[in-house]
Each structure stands twice: as C-alpha cells, then as structure tokens.
Amino acid sequence: MTNKVSAAAISEKDSAAGKGYSRMAFISFLLIVLAAVFWFLRTHDSAANRIPKNEVSVMPVPVVTTLTSQRDVPVKFKTKGTVSPIQIVEVRPQVAAAIKTVHIKEGQFVAKGERLFTLDTRAEEANLAKSAAQLAKTRVELHNAMRQLHRQQELFHKNFISQAALDVAENQVELLQNQLKFDEAAVQADRVTRGYGEIVAPIAGRTGAIQVYPGSLVRPEASLLVSITQIDPIYVSFVLPERELATLKQALAKGEVTLSAQLNLSDKQEREGRIVFIDSAVDTASGTIQIKAEFANADGKFWPGMFANVTLIASILPKALTVPTQALQTGPNGQLVFVVGEDNKAMPHRVGVKLIQEGIAVVEGIEAGQCVVIEGAQHLRAGTTVNPSRTCGQVSDSDQGGLRSDSGNKNTPSPSLLPSL
Structure with missing residues (x-):
C-alpha cells in the first residue's frame, strides 16, 4: 500500500514538471519573436534615418514651357x-404671242441684255406698218394745210377774204399738228410692242428651268418663261x-x-x-x-x-x-x-x-x-x-x-x- 502511494506521488510530480517546461518553452519562443520584430523595426528606422533629407525630395518633374x-x-x-442671291428675276412675256425661238439652255450663264426668246411678232409688225402709214398721211395733210394757210394770209392782207376764212385755215393747221403728234406716239408705241418680241435678260445670272418651247402660246403675266438668278x-x-x-x-x-x-x-x-x-x-x-x-x-x-x-x-x-x-x-x-x-x-x-x-x-x-x-x-x-x-x-x-x-x-x-x- 505504501509503495502504491509513493508511485502515484512520483507520477504527479513528473506531470507537473512537464507542464512547467512547456510553459517556459512557449514564453521563450514569444520573447524571441518579439526580439526579432523589435530588431527589424529598429534596423529599418536606422536605415531610413541615415538617408539625407535632400534625397527624399521628389525628382524634377518634366514639363514643356513657352x-x-x-x-x-x-x-x-x-x-x-x-448664301442667298442678290436678286431673282422671273422672265415673263409682255405681249400675247407664240414662242418662235428659244436662244438659251437651262442652267446657262447669261449676260445682261443677252437674247433669251423670240416671239412671233407678225401682228405687231403689221400694226407698226399701219401706224407708220397713218403718220406719213398726216404729215402730207399738214404740209398742204400750211401752204393753204400761207395763201389765205396773203389774201387776207389784200382784203380779198374775211377774218373767219383765215381762222378756218389756222385751225386746220393746228388740228393736223396735234394729229401728227398722236400718230408719232402711235408709231412709237407699236415699235415698243414689236420690241417685246425679242425677250432679253434683264440681269446677268444663271438661268433656271425653261418653261416653254417653240410654238408655245404665252400671255402677259400668266406665262413664266424662265427665272434668272444673280x-x-x-x-x-x-x-x-x-x-x-x-x-x-x-x-x-x-x-x-x-x-x-x-x-x-x-x-x-x-x-x-x-x-x-x-x-x-x-x-x-x-x-x-x-x-x-x-x-x-x-x-x-x-x-x-x-x-x-x-x-x-x-x-x-x-x-x-x-x-x-x-x-x-x-x-x-x-x-x-x-x-x-x-x-x-x-x-x-x-x-x-x-x-x-x-x-x-x-x-x-x-x-x-x-x-x-x-x-x-x-x-x-x-x-x-x-x-x-x-x-x-x-x-x-x-x-x-x-x-x-x-x-x-x-x-x-x-x-x-x-x-x-
């Protein structure tokens, strides 16, 4: 019985000694790790402190200057x-007539006064001839009336005719003079009308689409012939x-x-x-x-x-x-x-x-x-x-x-x- 107790006591002492040894080993390991970390940090700080401050500054920055x-x-x-044109002109006829000739092409550049169309103006030419003949007739009648007035004046001065007869001759001359002016204006008007048969460009520019062809019947204001853009x-x-x-x-x-x-x-x-x-x-x-x-x-x-x-x-x-x-x-x-x-x-x-x-x-x-x-x-x-x-x-x-x-x-x-x- 005594031997058994002694063996148990020895076993407990050995177990306690083993636990104490393990605790000491752990503490020693922890101290070694802490010492290593401390040494690393101290060494790193010392190396950093050995670098001059001017070496820590940033390197010069590359730039472009002017x-x-x-x-x-x-x-x-x-x-x-x-972009807009200065003016656009719509070319229209001024008399009713048929297109005789088209002298231009679509999209053509034309100068001011260049001929564009020719109309059939036979009726206008006939009217001009008629008014010209009437003008010639009036001139002859006026010439005869003036000679008659001259004779009447001579007779009046010789007291062969009365004042009334002389007044008739003077009135006839005045009437024919006014008729002459009327006939001259009629001839001028017929010439203008005949001139409408030649349609020319009112401005210099580029022509647009041509709306008529030879033989087309055109009327004033109603018929657009072509547009010209300056x-x-x-x-x-x-x-x-x-x-x-x-x-x-x-x-x-x-x-x-x-x-x-x-x-x-x-x-x-x-x-x-x-x-x-x-x-x-x-x-x-x-x-x-x-x-x-x-x-x-x-x-x-x-x-x-x-x-x-x-x-x-x-x-x-x-x-x-x-x-x-x-x-x-x-x-x-x-x-x-x-x-x-x-x-x-x-x-x-x-x-x-x-x-x-x-x-x-x-x-x-x-x-x-x-x-x-x-x-x-x-x-x-x-x-x-x-x-x-x-x-x-x-x-x-x-x-x-x-x-x-x-x-x-x-x-x-x-x-x-x-x-x-």
Missing part, C-alpha cells in the same frame, strides 16, 4: 450664314447678338470691320466681303439682328442655299498678353498658370482671363516674356522643381499655340468667352 507674348489681338466672332456678287446672311450691335456700328463708322466667309468645301477657300445691310429691328424672339454681307463670286462656288462659316472682326485688344490655353489651370480661387523661374521652380500665379479663341487666351496678372508651363502642370505644386524639355529662350513658333500674329490667318474660331452665335 514664353508669354504681348500683341494686338483681334476679337473675332464666328457664326453660320446662309450670283455674282452674292449675299451671305447671318445674325449677331443685339449687344454686339453698338460695337459693330462703331467699327463700321471707322471702317475697321473685317469680314470673311468660308464654305464647307474641301478646299476651305475664304474670301473677303463687306456688310451691305443691317436690319432696322432686333428679333425679339431670339435677341439677334439680321445682317447681310456681299461677296464676289465670279467662280460660282458660292451657291444659293449653301451654309457658310462667317468670321467678323469688329474690335482689337491692344497690347494684350497671351498664353496658350494649355497653360491655364483651374484652382480653388480661379484660373492660374505655373511660372517657371530661373531656378527651375514652378510657382502658381492667378490670372484673369479676358478672352479665349483659336487656342490662345488673353490674360492679365502676369508679365510678357515670362516662362509658363503648357504641358505637365497637373503634376505641379508651389515650389516644385521642374525639368523643362527646353529652355523658354529656345521655344519655337510651333510651341506658341497660335501666339503669332493673326494678320495672315483668317480662318479663326469665335471667342469662347463671348456670346455663342
């Missing part, structure tokens, strides 16, 4: 216009906002308006024109005013009904400071540009934008000749060091974003900050 420029900038309005010169009609009317009138008074039109054709040809009409009233529904401009059209490329791009220059901003629109950035306080200094540090400068057109912006708030960023500005902050692709002094004209003079460039969009036309 110079601001100062020049006179024309303010351009661009709108759509419609296309050289030609009109382009367009509208402008009413608030621009005062500026336009001032520019017209000074002769400073430049106007050009371009068709939507492959050659993109432009031509200069002049304003010939400004409507007397503003359209209350749209707030615009109708304007017509006249353009030379000898080559016939401007066709009635076509749409044309109209560019109007009515004012100029003198000595305006310009930058490419790519240089503009939007900040919390408005528009800004990044200006690069001699130390290649980019600093934001707030600017006021007066005008945007044709890839350029007219701004205020910076000076001419400053170096501004036009590409890569989205990666910049105040004081960022930049690496320009070239120095501003080396920038080419192609990088100016349209900053060169517009005197030779007439195809210019309208300013985006002005009312849309």
